[in-house]
């Protein structure tokens with residue numbers, strides 16, 4: 001049995017800094033520390049923080065006035081910030097800078113009064129956050145190519161689009177092509193909103209698909225980018241599975257396979273992948289693990305100043 005570990009996988013710079021912010025705030029100020037929404041979409045990370053006194057909330061109103069709160073990496077609509085201010089909460093915004101970039105584009109498009117098509121998964125925290133920066137009068141949310149047909153915007157108008165950062169690169173291209181055909185004056189964001197980490201992880205799974213006969217993705221069920229990795233493997237013609245923890249892997253699915261590709265979503269800590277490798281090695285002790293040079297190893301985002309929590 002051979003294992004091939006995807007070249008780029010696991011924590012991206014946005015997730016790493018969000019997790020570091022919570023770690024540092026917890027260490028400095030202790031529990032309880034409030035976090036708005038799951039800091040990142042990973043069951044292990046969230047449960048581990050929960051055990052150490054982090055309280056995850058979906059409604060700012062449930063937090064006692066004056067407490068400390070961190071906003072998750074996915075971003076928040078402006079109304080959440082306003083509510084936090086009204087309750088005198090001390091807050092640090094752990095929104096990934098690449099999500100903030102999309103918020104800024106949304107504001108610019110709305111200032112120009114462009115009808116704005118937001119491509120993403122309805123109900124996902126990032127989409128809820130970004131929607132809050134688009135004037136509701138010009139906001140249109142779509143998820144898939146067929147939704148373009150249902151848009152009732154005048155085709156002669158300037159129409160802008162934005163996307164969630166963690167979508168399938170290939171599927172999103174199809175949606176954008178369809179938008180271009182329907183709206184000849186379509187305005188694109190200056191640079192793709194799908195972030196470098198999403199693009200690199202999907203490319204790395206395509207690379208695995210060329211070498212492997214089965215792919216296993218580590219990622220939680222609510223992790224958008226992890227689910228897209230499983231779909232990428234399937235779309236490349238290789239049976240692909242997603243598991244939250246190693247104990248979810250039914251080892252029988254590996255029977256008859258020789259080359260296992262393993263990757264993990266941008267919110268997945270390395271120890272989850274190590275658990276999976278150990279589980280496979282326990283069943284197939286002669287397993288060899290192949291790794292590749294990771295082009296992302298020097299990407300880090302600057303942390304915000306935590307003094308505002310004092």
Ligand code: SF4
Nearest residue numbers: 012014015096165195
């Ligand atoms: S997946 Fe991309 S946008 Fe999301 S936190 Fe990571 S770097 Fe930021």
